[in-house]
Amino acid sequence: MNKHFDVGIIGGGVIGQSIAYQLAKEGVSVVVLESQKIGSGATNAAAGMLGANSELEANDAFFQFAKESQRLYHTLSNELFEYSQINIQLVDNGMYKLAIKDDEVEALQQLVKHHSSLQWHSREVVLENEPTLSMGIKGALYIPEDGHVSPTHVCAAFSKSANYFGASIFENTPVHTIEKTAANEYTLSTPHTEFTCKHVVIANGVWSGYFFKQLGINGSLKPVKGECLAFQSSDIHLEKTIFYDHCYIVPKGDGRFVVGASMVENDWNTLPTIGGIHSLLEKVTPILANMESATLLHTWAGLRPQTDDGKPYIGQHPDGESIYFATGHYRNGILLAPQTGIMIRDLILGREQNEEYVEAFSLKRKLAQKVRG
Amino acid sequence: MNKHFDVGIIGGGVIGQSIAYQLAKEGVSVVVLESQKIGSGATNAAAGMLGANSELEANDAFFQFAKESQRLYHTLSNELFEYSQINIQLVDNGMYKLAIKDDEVEALQQLVKHHSSLQWHSREVVLENEPTLSMGIKGALYIPEDGHVSPTHVCAAFSKSANYFGASIFENTPVHTIEKTAANEYTLSTPHTEFTCKHVVIANGVWSGYFFKQLGINGSLKPVKGECLAFQSSDIHLEKTIFYDHCYIVPKGDGRFVVGASMVENDWNTLPTIGGIHSLLEKVTPILANMESATLLHTWAGLRPQTDDGKPYIGQHPDGESIYFATGHYRNGILLAPQTGIMIRDLILGREQNEEYVEAFSLKRKLAQKVRG
Amino acid sequence: MNKHFDVGIIGGGVIGQSIAYQLAKEGVSVVVLESQKIGSGATNAAAGMLGANSELEANDAFFQFAKESQRLYHTLSNELFEYSQINIQLVDNGMYKLAIKDDEVEALQQLVKHHSSLQWHSREVVLENEPTLSMGIKGALYIPEDGHVSPTHVCAAFSKSANYFGASIFENTPVHTIEKTAANEYTLSTPHTEFTCKHVVIANGVWSGYFFKQLGINGSLKPVKGECLAFQSSDIHLEKTIFYDHCYIVPKGDGRFVVGASMVENDWNTLPTIGGIHSLLEKVTPILANMESATLLHTWAGLRPQTDDGKPYIGQHPDGESIYFATGHYRNGILLAPQTGIMIRDLILGREQNEEYVEAFSLKRKLAQKVRG
Amino acid sequence: MNKHFDVGIIGGGVIGQSIAYQLAKEGVSVVVLESQKIGSGATNAAAGMLGANSELEANDAFFQFAKESQRLYHTLSNELFEYSQINIQLVDNGMYKLAIKDDEVEALQQLVKHHSSLQWHSREVVLENEPTLSMGIKGALYIPEDGHVSPTHVCAAFSKSANYFGASIFENTPVHTIEKTAANEYTLSTPHTEFTCKHVVIANGVWSGYFFKQLGINGSLKPVKGECLAFQSSDIHLEKTIFYDHCYIVPKGDGRFVVGASMVENDWNTLPTIGGIHSLLEKVTPILANMESATLLHTWAGLRPQTDDGKPYIGQHPDGESIYFATGHYRNGILLAPQTGIMIRDLILGREQNEEYVEAFSLKRKLAQKVRG
Ligand SMILES: Cc1cc2nc3c(=O)[nH]c(=O)nc-3n(C[C@H](O)[C@H](O)[C@H](O)COP(=O)(O)OP(=O)(O)OC[C@H]3O[C@@H](n4cnc5c(N)ncnc54)[C@H](O)[C@@H]3O)c2cc1C
Ligand SMILES: Cc1cc2nc3c(=O)[nH]c(=O)nc-3n(C[C@H](O)[C@H](O)[C@H](O)COP(=O)(O)OP(=O)(O)OC[C@H]3O[C@@H](n4cnc5c(N)ncnc54)[C@H](O)[C@@H]3O)c2cc1C
Numbered sequence A, B, C, D: 001m002n003k004h005f006d007v008g009i010i011g012g013g014v015i016g017q018s019i020a021y022q023l024a025k026e027g028v029s030v031v032v033l034e035s036q037k038i039g040s041g042a043t044n045a046a047a048g049m050l051g052a053n054s055e056l057e058a059n060d061a062f063f064q065f066a067k068e069s070q071r072l073y074h075t076l077s078n079e080l081f082e083y084s085q086i087n088i089q090l091v092d093n094g095m096y097k098l099a100i101k102d103d104e105v106e107a108l109q110q111l112v113k114h115h116s117s118l119q120w121h122s123r124e125v126v127l128e129n130e131p132t133l134s135m136g137i138k139g140a141l142y143i144p145e146d147g148h149v150s151p152t153h154v155c156a157a158f159s160k161s162a163n164y165f166g167a168s169i170f171e172n173t174p175v176h177t178i179e180k181t182a183a184n185e186y187t188l189s190t191p192h193t194e195f196t197c198k199h200v201v202i203a204n205g206v207w208s209g210y211f212f213k214q215l216g217i218n219g220s221l222k223p224v225k226g227e228c229l230a231f232q233s234s235d236i237h238l239e240k241t242i243f244y245d246h247c248y249i250v251p252k253g254d255g256r257f258v259v260g261a262s263m264v265e266n267d268w269n270t271l272p273t274i275g276g277i278h279s280l281l282e283k284v285t286p287i288l289a290n291m292e293s294a295t296l297l298h299t300w301a302g303l304r305p306q307t308d309d310g311k312p313y314i315g316q317h318p319d320g321e322s323i324y325f326a327t328g329h330y331r332n333g334i335l336l337a338p339q340t341g342i343m344i345r346d347l348i349l350g351r352e353q354n355e356e357y358v359e360a361f362s363l364k365r366k367l368a369q370k371v372r373g
C-alpha cells in the first residue's frame, strides 16, 4: 500500500471529493482519508438545492463564486458521467419562493427590482404552474436558475471519477493528527497507517474545527444541525422547488419529495429528534393542499459546518505552511463544491487566482475580524 | 407438495398462527396460507400491550376472555421458546394511565373503587417510580397486570412452533376464493395452487370482510389505521407502559420506546402519513420531560380489523358449514391471540366450549343486531 | 371515491403502469388496482437491461416488437420526466457478451455475420475499453443498442404520469374475482371495494395465471425466480453492461453494480435463498479482476412471469369479452413495457394494429398449440 | 455541559460500556466518548457466543477469566433488565462441535477425556436432538455451558444501566489525542469538546492501536475482519449453536440464524465483501440438510481487535500513569466483557485483584515478549 502522496485530503464529503477530482485529473497523486464512509457527513443529508440566488443575499464575491459554481454543474454533469457512469441527477426547473403574508409579497417583489434573473409570479400563474400548492398563497418569486442535484450522487461521482484518474480513497480512516515531519512533508496519523504528503487539505466539514485548534489557527466551526424528511404522494405534483419560511420541498428525480430543514445550533448528534421532525411537519403542512395524506417515507439529519461569519474558509494556512482549508460551507456546500475544487486545485498548483475570492474566503479575514471584534 | 389438509387457515397473522399452533400440537394436519409474509399485516405493526384491564371496560364475557388470554402468555412464553427458540419478550411491569387534568384524576380514581386489581398512585409515587415523566401529571392509575410482548416475536414463535408440530405454512399465497367442492371438502384457490381441506378458518384480519361477502354472511370489517413511531433516548427511563389520551409509550426490551397510535377509519393504505405522525408527535410530546430531544428512529402503520360492535368474530359459520371465523380483533388481537387459538381448536375438535364466549363472539349476534338495528 | 371507470387494470407493475399511462394520456378514465405497492412484483427486482439484441434470438415479430419498444425509451425518457419529474435513468452504452472459452468465441463471431448492428471486439479492444475485466477473456460481442434503465424509476414514472393525466391508482387493493355483472360491465372485487369497468386489463404478472383459470382460458404462467445482488467497488469501472454465461453485471447510474440473475422454476417465494446467491457468486467472481474484494451491498429476488412458449400474452379474451391480457413478459418485461402499453391502448380504443404482433402474442396461439400438443 | 469526570472511557463498544456500568454503579463519575454510535464497532457485528469452552484451549488464567465472565452473565441478565428494561437475550442451550471427518471424531473425543464439562454425542444422539442437521455428520462434542447473548442488546443494556447510575455517554465524539495537562488530569480532545478526567480507559477496540503509539507503548492491534450472514427457514430447527470448521450457526431468539464468520487479516473496511460471503456460503451449506433453500436475510462485517499473542490487554499503563487499557478482546469480547468491566473497576478503585489475571493481561507481558523475541 502506497503511503506517500503529493496531496493528502482529510474528509471524503462533497468538498474533499471535488478537490480530489480536480487534482487527480491534472495528474497529481492524491489520497482522500475519510473517517467513515464517503459522503456520510453533511453531504448525504443535504437536499441538493443549487440555491445561488435563493440562499445568498449580497451581490458580492461570495455570490459570484456561487453563481460560477452553479454553472459548472452543467458541464460536470456529463463529464462526471463519462468517468464514473454516475448520473448526478441535475434538474433545472427553478424555484418558487412563496409569499403567503402580505409583507412577504412586498419583500419578494422588492427583490425582483434588483435582480434581472428573478421574476414575480402572481397567485394565478403560480397555481397554474403548480396546481397542488395550497390555495392560501399570494404569489411567488420565481428563480429560474436555482435547480438541484442529488448530493449522494454528486459525491460518489466525484469520488469515482477521482479514482478513475488514479486518486486513492480510504474509508474507515480518521485522521487524528497532522504533523510536520520534514521540510515538505506532513504526516497524517490514522489508527492504522501514517500517510505522508507534501500538501494537506483540511476538508472534513464541521469536524475540521479540531485541526484549526491543533494548528493554532484562530477560527472555529460549529454545527447547525438540519433535520429532513422524505414523502411520497400520487396527489402531489411539483415541477419546481418550493421554498417558504426556511422550509423547502424538493421534487427529486426518483419521485420522492425532500423536505428540509430544521436549524439546531451546537447539536453534534447526527440523528433526527422528535422535536425537530415535529417542527418540520408543522411548517410544511400548510404549503401543499394534500400534505396531510402524503406518505411519510423516512427522516434523517446532518450537520452543516458554520463559521463565525457564515462564509467558508477556502485558502492556505496563514503562516505559509502547505496546508489548505476548504471547510465551513454551511448551508451551501453542494452548490459550492465544484468551484471550491477548482480554487484549491489552483492554489496548490500555483495557478492564477481570482484575488477577490482569495480575500473573501481567507483564513486571515477571520483573524482580522477577531482582533477588531 | 401436499395440497390436502384437515384444516386450512387463511391468514398468517398472530391469530392464524395461534390457531395453527394449537391444532398442530394436537396432531391435526394444518396449512396456513398467507398472502404476503408471516405477520406482515396488523400484527407486526402492533405495540404488543396486553391491555386486558386498560383496554376493556365492561366486566363481561369479553373481559373474562381477555384476562384468560393474558394469563396464558405466562405459560406460552416458555412453551413457545422450547419449540421455536424464539423469545416472545414478555414484560410484566404493568401500566400507568396518567391523569393530567382534574377530571381525569376523578375518572381514574373511580375505577380503582370498582376493580380490586387497580391502584391509584399519587403524583409523588408516580414520579418516584418513573422520574422521567413530565412534571405536569397529577397522578396515575396503576394497572399491574397489563404487561407487553413483542408481536413480531409472538407471531414468529407460534408459526415456528406450529411448524415444529408439522404444520405447513405458505407465504406469498393469497386465497382468492373458498368453494365447497364436495361434502367435507372446501377448495381454497390461490394464484398457483388449489388447496383442499375439511375445515376452513378465516383469520385474515381486516381483509376477511371479503369472505364474509363471498360466503353471504351479514357482517363487515373496516380498517382503523394506526400509525406508530419508535424513539430512543439515554435521558428517558421507563419501567411501565405509559398511557394518556389514546396515546401510549411502551418501553421495549431492546431499548426502543414504541409510541402509538393514531386512529384513522377506512384508510386501507398501510404506510404512515404526514398528518398521522404529526398528530402523534403532538400528543406524545407533553408526556415526558425530555421528549423533544429524543432520537426519532422510525415510523410505520397497520390496519386494525374492526367489526360493527368492536368485538371479534370467533365462531362457526351460521349455517353449520365447517368454516370458522377468527377475525375482528381490532385493538387487542395480540392480547386475544392465545385464547382465540384455543377456542377455535376446541370448536373444530368438537370439545367442550365456554358457552358465554360462544355467545359473545358468535356471528349470529351480529346478524341479530342488524335485524334489530 | 369513484368506483366506475372505463378501464380497470389489474396489477401495478411496469406493464400495468405503462398501459395506464397510454390510456390516461388519451383521456380514458383508468383505474389501476395493485395488491401491494406499485412495482413491488418482478418490476422492482429487475436489472433493467433493454436487451432486445442480447436476449432474443429469432428475427421474428417478437424481435421487431422488442426493438420498437427499446427505441421508444428514448422519447419516453423526456416525456415521462416532463409529467412526473422522475428520471428513468436511461443509459445507452451498450453491452459486451464475453467469450472465455473457444467455442464461445466462435458462436459469438457467428452472430456478427448475421446482424449488422453487432460487432466483434478482440481481447485487446475489450480490455482497453473495460480494463477492470478479468484477463481471461478472449473477446466479446459488442451490442451497441442494448442499454438499460432503472425499472423502479420507469414504473414510478409511468404511474405518476398516468396520475398526472387523471388515472386513479390504488395500492393495497388485490383483485380477488372478475365478474361480468351487466352488458358492458365487469365487476372487480377487492377486500374493500367493488370496482366496475367497461374493459378489464389483466396485467398482474405471474399471478395472472389465476385469472386465466377463473375465466376458463387455456394458458398458464409459472414463476422463474431470479436472485440478484448489488455491489460497489472503487477498483471496478464499467461502462457497458457485461454478460457471460447467463450472468450479467449492470453499472447503474448511482455507482452500484447490479448482478443477476439465477433461474429457479416454480418457486413462489420472493426472497433470495442461500443456494441462489451462492450460485450467483460462483458465476460472477471470474468475470472481473477485483471482484472478491468488492463490497456486497444487498441481495433480493423477483418472479419472472413465464408462459409455456416464453412469449407474452398481449391481446383480447378469445371469446370476445372486453377483457385484455398483458402478461407473461418473462425475462424482458422492462424492455417490452412501452410497446405493450401502446398495443393494449390501441386494442381497447379500436385503433389499427400491427397484425403480426396480434398474431404473435395472441391467446389463441396458445390454445392451438395445446390442442396440437 | 459537564466536561470534568473522574474517569473518561474512550470507546462505546461492549467493553467500554461494561466498564462504565461497573464504575457508575459504584458512584464514580464516568464519561464514555464514542466516535460513532454505541456498539457500532465489532460489538454489533458479533454473533454473541459465550464460547469459553469452545474458543479457548489451554486451562490457564485466560480460561478461568473467561469462565468467570460467562457465569457473570447469569446474574447480569436480571440486573441489567432491572436498570435498563433491556433483555440481553441470554440463551443457555449449549453448543455442538461437529465431527464430519474421522480425524475430527478423534480430536473431539480426546477433549472429552480432559474436560469434565464436555460430552461426546454419537451421530444418533446428535440427529435426534438436532434433526435438521445434515446426515453426513459422525458425532459431536457437546459443550453444555457455552450459550449465547445478543451483543447489541448487551451493549445497549450496559449503556442504559450506566446511564441510570449517572454515567454520561457521548456519541459522535471521537477522541483524537490524550494529553496529561496537570497532575491527576488528562485531557481528551475531540472535534468539539475537551474533556478532562483523572483516569483514562482506552477501550476503543482495534482502533486503540493509535493510542498505544501516541503514548509510546510497545504493543499493536490488527483487525481480523469477520463477515457474517443471517438466514431464516421454516424447515430448520436448531436448539444449540452448531460449530464446524471455523464456521458457526447461532439460533437467535428472534427466529433468525446467524452464521459467522470469515477471518480476514488487516482489512480495515467494515463492510462484507463478495469474496468473504462467498467463502462463508461455501462452508455453511454442508452443515444443514435444507440450507440451500433457506432465505438469506442480510450480511454484515466487523473488525475483531487482535493483539500479537491473541490475548487482551487489560491493565494499567506500564509507567504508572492513570491510563488503563481494556482492548484486544479479539474473537471473545462479548464473552469477556463482564469480567473486564469488573477488573478495570477494581484497578481504578484500588481494590484487590486476582494477580494471575493482572499478569496474564498485562501490557508488560507484551513488552517482555518483544524484548525476548
Ligand atoms: C439538512 C441539510 C440540508 C442541506 N441542504 C443543502 C442544499 O440544499 N444545498 C447545498 O448546497 N448545501 C446543503 N447543505 C449543506 C451541505 O450539505 C454542506 O455544506 C456540505 O455537505 C459540506 O460538505 P463537506 O464535504 O465540507 O462536509 P461533510 O459532508 O460533512 O464531509 C466531511 C467528511 O469528513 C469526514 N471526517 C470528519 N473528521 C474526519 C477526520 N478527522 N479524518 C478524516 N475524515 C474526517 C466526515 O466523516 C465527513 O464524511 C445541507 C446540509 C444539511 C445538513
Ligand atoms: C398500530 C397498532 C397498534 C396495535 N397495538 C396493539 C396492542 O398493543 N395490543 C394488542 O393486543 N393489539 C394491538 N393491535 C391490534 C392487533 O395488531 C390486531 O388485532 C392483530 O394483529 C390482528 O391479528 P390478525 O392475525 O387477525 O390480523 P393481521 O395481523 O392483519 O393478519 C392477517 C393476515 O392475513 C393476510 N391476508 C389478507 N388477505 C389474505 C388472503 N386473501 N389470503 C391469505 N392471507 C391473507 C395478511 O397478509 C395478514 O398477514 C394494534 C394494531 C395496530 C395497527
Ligand SMILES: Cc1cc2nc3c(=O)[nH]c(=O)nc-3n(C[C@H](O)[C@H](O)[C@H](O)COP(=O)(O)OP(=O)(O)OC[C@H]3O[C@@H](n4cnc5c(N)ncnc54)[C@H](O)[C@@H]3O)c2cc1C
Binding pocket: C010, C011, C012, C013, C014, C015, C016, C033, C034, C035, C036, C037, C038, C039, C040, C041, C042, C043, C044, C045, C046, C047, C048, C049, C050, C051, C173, C174, C175, C176, C203, C204, C205, C206, C207, C208, C225, C226, C227, C228, C260, C261, C301, C302, C303, C304, C305, C326, C327, C328, C329, C330, C331, C332, C333, C334, C335, C336
Ligand atoms: C431478477 C430479475 C431480473 C430481470 N431483469 C430484467 C431486465 O434486465 N430487463 C427486462 O426487460 N426485464 C427483466 N426482468 C423481467 C421483468 O422484471 C418482468 O418481465 C416485468 O417486471 C413484468 O412486469 P409485470 O408488470 O407484468 O409484472 P410485475 O412487476 O410482477 O407486476 C405485477 C403486479 O401485480 C400485482 N398483483 C398480483 N396479483 C394481483 C391481484 N390479484 N390484484 C391486483 N394486483 C395484483 C403484484 O403485486 C405486482 O405488483 C427481470 C426479472 C427478474 C425477476
Ligand SMILES: Cc1cc2nc3c(=O)[nH]c(=O)nc-3n(C[C@H](O)[C@H](O)[C@H](O)COP(=O)(O)OP(=O)(O)OC[C@H]3O[C@@H](n4cnc5c(N)ncnc54)[C@H](O)[C@@H]3O)c2cc1C
Binding pocket: D010, D011, D012, D013, D014, D015, D016, D033, D034, D035, D036, D037, D038, D039, D040, D041, D042, D043, D044, D045, D046, D047, D048, D049, D050, D051, D173, D174, D175, D176, D203, D204, D205, D206, D207, D208, D225, D226, D227, D228, D260, D261, D301, D302, D303, D304, D305, D326, D327, D328, D329, D330, D331, D332, D333, D334, D335, D336
Ligand atoms: C464477525 C464477528 C463475530 C464475533 N463473534 C463473537 C462471539 O460470538 N462472541 C464473542 O465473545 N465475541 C465475538 N466477537 C468479538 C467481539 O465482537 C469483540 O471482541 C468485541 O466486540 C470488542 O469490543 P470492544 O468494545 O473492545 O470493541 P468495539 O465494539 O469495536 O468498540 C470500540 C468502539 O470504539 C469506538 N472508537 C474507535 N476509535 C475511537 C476514538 N478515537 N474515540 C472514541 N471512540 C472510538 C468505535 O466506534 C467503537 O464503537 C466477534 C467479532 C466479529 C467481528
